[in-house]
C-alpha cells in the first residue's frame with residue numbers, strides 16, 4: 001500500500017524536527033518581541049531608514065495580517081510586514097525587517113539562488129499535486145515508469161527546499177550586516193537578532209528534512225515494488 005508503517009520510520013523524525021523548529025521560532029520571537037531595542041525603532045522605522053540608501057526606494061511596504069507572516073514578494077516588489085513587526089520597537093522587529101530587506105537586496109542584485117527558486121516555483125506547485133496522483137496511479141496500474149515519474153516530480157520539491165537554504169541564510173547574513181551598517185543595534189542586540197534569525201532558519205532545515213524523508217520513503221517503496229506480490 002502507498003501508506004504503510006515505513007512512512008513513520010522515515011518521516012516521523014523529520015516531523016518531530018519540524019515541530020521543534022516551529023516551537024523554537026515562536027518562543028524565540030515571543031522572547032525578543034518583548035525586548036525593546038535601544039533606539040526604540042519599530043520595524044517600519046527600520047525599513048524607512050534602510051530602504052532608500054540601499055537603492056530600494058521602489059520597494060513598497062504593506063501591512064499583512066497574522067504573526068510571523070512577514071515576507072518580501074519579488075513579483076511586485078512589496079515588503080509585507082505583520083503588525084507586531086511594523087509597530088513594536090523590539091529587537092525581533094529589527095531582525096525580521098532586516099532579513100526581509102535582505103531578500104529585497106537579493107532580488108535587486110539578481111542573487112542567483114533566489115532567481116532559480118523563483119523560476120521553479122510554478123513547476124513545484126503543479127508537481128506538488130500531480131506527483132501523489134501519478135504515484136498512486138503508477139502503483140495501482142503496476143507501472144514503474146509512472147511511479148518513477150512521480151518520484152522525479154517529488155524531487156523537484158526537494159530541490160526547492162534545498163535552494164531555499166542559501167536564499168534564507170544569505171538574507172539573514174545581509175540583514176545582520178544592515179543592522180550594523182545603519183547602527184540600529186548594539187553588540188548585545190545583534191546577538192539577540194541573530195538568535196531570532198537562526199530559529200527561523202531551523203524551520204527551513206526541517207522543511208528540507210521532511211521533503212528528503214518523503215522522497216526516500218517513495219524510493220524505498222518503489223525499489224521494493226516488484227516484490228509486493230511475492
Ligand SMILES: [Zn+2]
Nearest residue numbers: 099103168171
Ligand atoms: Zn526569508
